[in-house]
Amino acid sequence: MNNRKWLAGIVLAGAAVSLAVMPAASGAEQYLPRLGDIMNLVQVRHAKLWFAGQAKNWDLAGYELAQLKQSLSDAAAFYSGLPVDNVTTLSQPIQSISDAITAKDGKRFASAVTELTSGCNACHASMDRGYVAIRIPTEKPFGNQDFRPQGR
Ligand code: HEC
Numbered sequence: 001m002n003n004r005k006w007l008a009g010i011v012l013a014g015a016a017v018s019l020a021v022m023p024a025a026s027g028a029e030q031y032l033p034r035l036g037d038i039m040n041l042v043q044v045r046h047a048k049l050w051f052a053g054q055a056k057n058w059d060l061a062g063y064e065l066a067q068l069k070q071s072l073s074d075a076a077a078f079y080s081g082l083p084v085d086n087v088t089t090l091s092q093p094i095q096s097i098s099d100a101i102t103a104k105d106g107k108r109f110a111s112a113v114t115e116l117t118s119g120c121n122a123c124h125a126s127m128d129r130g131y132v133a134i135r136i137p138t139e140k141p142f143g144n145q146d147f148r149p150q151g152r
Pocket residue numbers: 035036037039040042043046082083084086087090116117119120121123124127129132134
């Protein structure tokens with residue numbers, strides 16, 4: 001990217017930020033994230049989702065679920081080789097997680113996230129990536145984030 005384009009990107013991005021948090025504007029070259037990189041985000045969000053639910057921080061859980069959904073749909077949009085059926089099968093556990101969050105139901109949340117996790121692994125297995133084995137996380141991913149509900 002040349003300097004002028006870079007600058008234009010910053011200026012346009014600055015204008016966009018004042019309206020809403022949006023991707024940097026046209027003119028900037030597009031960066032297509034690698035599938036493995038998107039998946040790493042999915043993994044982080046899967047873990048944060050879990051710990052938000054454990055802490056009964058339902059606002060954060062809802063936010064992480066939306067982020068996870070967005071990353072999965074980015075993966076499906078950018079990588080046409082992905083079996084879409086394997087993405088859409090996740091929509092059922094995702095809906096159950098969403099229902100559990102609305103109901104603030106920790107038990108239902110746990111079983112729905114377990115179901116989602118099986119969905120991750122089903123796709124990995126179907127794509128010769130069975131060695132990427134996802135499970136319910138045992139340790140909090142980030143020491144620098146407090147997963148507990150914050151007083152308002
Ligand atoms: C539609 C298929 C599909 C679904 C659904 C899916 N994945 Fe993946 N995942 C892949 C593929 C394909 C790769 C290998 C990407 C590559 O070759 O770089 C992968 C790789 C990964 C990796 C390895 C990335 C790395 O660099 O170490 C992680 C972690 C991961 N997925 C997490 C998840 C989680 C968590 C879920 C469920 C919430 C999930 N995936 C759902 C297809 C899928």
